[in-house]
Amino acid sequence: MNHDTLYKKPSLYEKYRKLVKYIAKRLVLIIPVILIISLIIFTIIEFMPGDPLNAFLNPEELTGTAEEVIKKREFFIEKLGLDDPFIIRFGRWWGQLLRGELGYSVIKNRPVKDFIGRYFFNSFKVNIFSFVLAFSISIYIGIKSAVKKNSWFDKGWTIFSILGISLPHFFIAMLLIFIFAIILRLLPLSGMVDPMGIRPTYQYYILPIMVVTLGSLAPLIKYVRNSMLEVLKQDYIRTARAKGLNEKVVIYRHAFRNALIPIVTLIGFWIPGLFGGSIIVENIFVWPGIGNLMRQAYDFKDRSVLVIALVFMALLTLIGNLMQDVGYSLVDPRVREGGKK
Template sequence: MRTLFDTVFPYIKYIGNRLLHLLPVVIIISIVIFTLIQLMPGDPILAMINPETTANMTEEQRIAYIETMRKVLGYDKPVIVRYFLWWKDVLTANFGYSVALNKPINEFIGSYIMNSFKVNIVGFIIAFLIAIPIGIKSAVRKNTRYDKIVTVVSMIGISLPSFFMALLLVLLFSAVLRILPFSGMVDPRGVRPEYVYYILPVSVIVLSSLASLIRYIRNAMIEVLKADYIRTSRAKGLAEKVVIYRHAFKNALIPVITIIGFWIPALFGGSIIVEKIFAWPGMGLLMNQAYQFKDRGVLSTVLLFFAVLTLFANLFVDVGYALVDPRIKARRIK
């Protein structure tokens, strides 16, 4: 008789092996990121120093001050030494120093990640809750009027860019109706509740995700409903809801798991377009500001974070495939 350990251990072993294989990939990606950041034009020390600080200094004092800052931050060392020092900072959760915000990165990076996560997780959950029943019903009622309407609306949703949806919602609900705030996350006056600031960015995330998700679920369900075991299940007299939701939908989950894997980086990484339009203090806005100010410390940290998150998303997809498809489990999870 198989115990819980016998069931779980193959997955733990598989995940452990995959993590070992990911290690050299992360190292290669980190070398590429660090090299590209170092090749950026400009002197990071000069960008960091406030001109007012050196305004009353003589030229000799100014040069001495700049060189002192260069030594303190390690920019006087060779590139290869700075690379290992950077990894030391990453492994100790230090992450370096932000030129734009003029403070250590570890003091603010966590809040930006959570701000992106909070708005994206709400949007993605709502999108799934709406898309799953609509996609399933559209597949079951293929080529009916309902299916055609869903298909047309989905194609329109896929065609509209997210920035257009965001600007349209801002124009309608903020400029014309004046019932929702233009941007931000908190009312400085303390009048409006915090949740109203989530409505517009969450709505954009839902609308931009919903159309493609419905199409994925519909197409996957149509393929599964053609399978022989579905016809056999119906021939046995099983209720249609049991056939659809217990048998068909489980086997149609592979494309859905793929989408979830693609969305994992976006959950924590945010959206530059949405966060820029709504001035939402998340990772997308931080990335945009870091690029504008040539903030090397923030850029290298955020890029490495996205890379590692994407690799873990791929691992999640592989394990998810094995959980819902025994054929894939037989090939990969041993």
């Protein structure tokens, strides 16, 4: 018998067959969940205070005598389908959504699909870079702090973590603006581009990225450090050291891999935050992101923008939860095999 046949390496699909089936099942389950969530969001938005007709019409269109105004209102209510039962309007909204029609924005005076993608992308550019930067730094500092427990390095970063968790993002933003934009005059106060074309565009990214990174860095360092400390207490770590394994092998190959299991949880929670978690920061820096757009939409009762943005956030949360489970299975093979060795 052929030696290669006896010891044939399993294919990638065979190795991760259970994981692939699990992901497929979870993706199917997302459909009814997002329908229920969208129904809840649609209900809340529909019953917001204010006349929904005012979101579609200018005051000049409802002028004239009292009878004329009533007739005009009745005409537009019937035309827009506002007198239809709630469930009919919800079904019509989903039908429009599946056709790529996201509604009409009051604050922008144009279809939502024409501009909302740009706002999501603007938030993504700042937050994804900030998260990658914060996660990379926190991994290094968290591991080193755990290994050098109670050293000056550990104590210094512990104090930084406590301060970072205690200080709100708007305070960090104001402090950095005061130092870099007002005193040193190195960076612009707000905006995304220089209308005069004098300052390079990248300078407008620095302060928002710094604020989001510093705000994320403190809890991440604390979380990585605590997770590593818990793993370093385990018996198998002491056994690995007793066998004479190199300390870097013990830390990065054995300890850190197991410490990643709770850390993976954070990644799922951060995914929705890549778009909507920096509303305060975007408003401080007048950054044209989805957080800033949602605040404007709430102020002006722009229902079309709010419902699309909130449903998309809910979808991101579900995808984040799925990525958590996938991450668990990739980090720990026991999860992938259902607990069987």
